[in-house]
Amino acid sequence: MPGKALLFNIQKFSLHDGPGIRTVVFFKGCPLRCRWCANPESRESGFGTGGRETADTRYYTVEEVMETCLQDRPFYEESGGGVTLSGGEVLMQAGFATALLDRLGEAGIHRAIETSALAPPAVWREFITHVELLIIDVKHYNRERHIEGTGVSNETCLANLQTALDNSKSVLPRIPVIPGFNDSLEDAGEFACLFTAMGISKIELLPFHQFGEKKYADLGIPYPMHGVPQLHREDLAEYQQVFIDRGISV
Ligand code: SF4
Numbered sequence: 531m532p533g534k535a536l537l538f539n540i541q542k543f544s545l546h547d548g549p550g551i552r553t554v555v556f557f558k559g560c561p562l563r564c565r566w567c568a569n570p571e572s573r574e575s576g577f578g579t580g581g582r583e584t585a586d587t588r589y590y591t592v593e594e595v596m597e598t599c600l601q602d603r604p605f606y607e608e609s610g611g612g613v614t615l616s617g618g619e620v621l622m623q624a625g626f627a628t629a630l631l632d633r634l635g636e637a638g639i640h641r642a643i644e645t646s647a648l649a650p651p652a653v654w655r656e657f658i659t660h661v662e663l664l665i666i667d668v669k670h671y672n673r674e675r676h677i678e679g680t681g682v683s684n685e686t687c688l689a690n691l692q693t694a695l696d697n698s699k700s701v702l703p704r705i706p707v708i709p710g711f712n713d714s715l716e717d718a719g720e721f722a723c724l725f726t727a728m729g730i731s732k733i734e735l736l737p738f739h740q741f742g743e744k745k746y747a748d749l750g751i752p753y754p755m756h757g758v759p760q761l762h763r764e765d766l767a768e769y770q771q772v773f774i775d776r777g778i779s780v
Pocket residue numbers: 560561562563564566567568569572573617618619646
């Protein structure tokens with residue numbers, strides 16, 4: 531819809547999506563199909579989540595989103611926070627997102643995105659000039675395993691990550707650590723090799739959780755990760771150490 535974006539939530543007072551207190555704008559639509567996805571309501575590009583939608587899913591104008599974001603400007607200023615665009619995949623609605631990011635920039639608000647970096651390289655190169663921080667989820671170092679877990683290859687994602695680094699953008703790579711997919715110490719070693727080769731010195735780990743399970747039930751979608759044990763911070767101590775041993779802070 532021209533001038534509007536399909537969003538499924540705008541969440542205030544987030545402390546986990548970039549520095550400080552943030553408002554997170556969730557864009558609907560994602561080109562990946564991660565088995566462990568905790569936001570199944572985000573994946574379809576139009577209305578169509580197993581025939582149901584969350585209450586906040588609708589088309590929004592830039593003005594509407596700005597109005598909500600500006601309400602919390604004092605909290606951003608006090609905490610060093612700002613606004614994070616997330617999803618789904620924000621780059622699937624890149625035109626609207628760029629317009630919103632420009633308005634936020636004009637208002638002096640710090641801008642971050644959470645993304646898998648899957649976008650045409652030309653679109654990516656232009657888009658990243660509109661943000662201060664790129665939080666990029668790297669799901670697997672291996673092409674075939676990436677396809678197996680997400681439905682798509684990792685080649686474009688990794689090339690775009692390298693482009694962001696080459697352009698001196700502030701980048702925070704994150705690994706969603708998923709049991710049986712990328713959680714072995716050998717996996718950690720391979721990730722560390724990849725990151726070292728790319729010039730990355732700091733990452734975050736996101737331990738697998740089951741917070742999304744109820745959403746699948748509510749939306750009437752089968753849940754592929756039913757019964758898989760959650761990971762906790764302490765479960766990842768050795769995994770984390772592999773990176774630290776190679777000079778990557780976690
Ligand atoms: S990239 Fe994120 S939103 Fe898209 S399917 Fe994977 S976990 Fe879900």
